Ligand SMILES: NC(=O)N[C@@H](CC(=O)O)C(=O)O
């Protein structure tokens with residue numbers, strides 16, 4: 001990591017604006033004409049500059065499960081993935097359901113983070129789904145919480161969801177829903193419901209358990225005039241509901257994970273718990289629809305759902321293993337492979353789906369900004385042609401539940417700059 005306050009990035013492709021130099025001084029972009037001759041340089045010949053990526057959905061596990069991930073290691077993984085901000089989910093121990101808890105995560109992030117750490121506040125106390133957490137106090141805290149989620153659990157009580165939406169409307173907050181009707185897909189559900197779940201003898205997770213909650217929440221967003229965001233959309237049925245809601249002008253946004261864009265139910269055949277994730281991997285036809293929905297904006301953003309788990313929580317029989325997989329480091333690679341290569345998204349589209357839109361949804365003022373003089377210097381330099389075989393042992397994450405291990409994928413992140421500071425650089429610094 002470099003402590004320099006000045007940096008000249010030479011000859012980067014600025015996507016639609018040709019090749020140019022970017023001069024970074026005191027954490028913001030300044031006029032390259034003002035750069036001195038002895039300033040530290042990054043040669044960006046052949047590299048594309050995108051605004052720093054923003055992840056709406058990261059599990060950092062601190063406080064409580066520092067054996068799986070910490071704020072320091074999780075944000076190092078983020079920097080390696082090209083991210084300059086992550087939304088830290090509330091399902092920690094203790095749960096982020098008070099102003100103090102949110103400020104703690106925020107403060108540790110400022111002290112130890114390699115990216116901006118934005119705490120997500122819980123919707124309900126202890127994620128129990130019964131009583132509202134301190135939404136207003138979290139919003140007014142130093143952490144300035146705007147995104148609230150019981151992620152890991154669904155806010156299944158419609159009345160509680162309605163009250164949460166009414167509450168956060170006043171300060172422009174959003175409720176990020178883990179859409180899983182617990183009566184249709186209980187906590188044991190772990191395989192897309194269909195022929196394969198029957199054959200494998202795994203409890204089924206039907207698409208209807210997701211789509212029905214999203215339809216209900218769209219109606220609640222309409223009723224309250226308040227924003228809903230749908231976490232990790234996994235089915236074609238949910239995409240249909242989102243299209244229906246958007247046609248009616250309902251304020252509901254959605255994200256898709258890298259794994260749901262690339263991996264399918266067939267990974268589960270070998271019962272490898274690395275591929276156990278919630279919601280589960282789906283058949284091909286869903287994956288195709290998810291890609292189209294991300295391309296046309298029905299799904300506005302990619303959210304990694306980076307979910308590190310310690311070995312002793314993951315290495316069990318499939319039904320007993322903890323659900324979740326790593327996502328930060330390979331997210332851009334997977335988006336390039338599944339969206340850019342097939343022509344579904346261009347580089348401006350990647351910037352929209354992975355930086356501008358997530359920053360808008362989370363109401364982040366200093367992220368998802370154009371690479372222009374006066375703007376905060378958050379960017380990722382992308383090498384569009386490099387490839388590598390993913391090695392889970394080369395990860396910055398403390399966990400090894402990496403579904404991309406052994407796969408040949410794009411290796412796009414050449415360097416990441418957050419607030420003018422180089423948080424990751426592929427070239428080892430001499
Ligand atoms: N995605 C997962 O399978 N697991 C997440 C929780 C969640 O995102 O629902 C986790 O916290 O491990």
Ligand SMILES: [Zn+2]
Pocket residue numbers: 151152153178231232278279
């Ligand atoms: Zn979830």
Ligand SMILES: [Zn+2]
Pocket residue numbers: 057059089151152305307
């Ligand atoms: Zn999650």
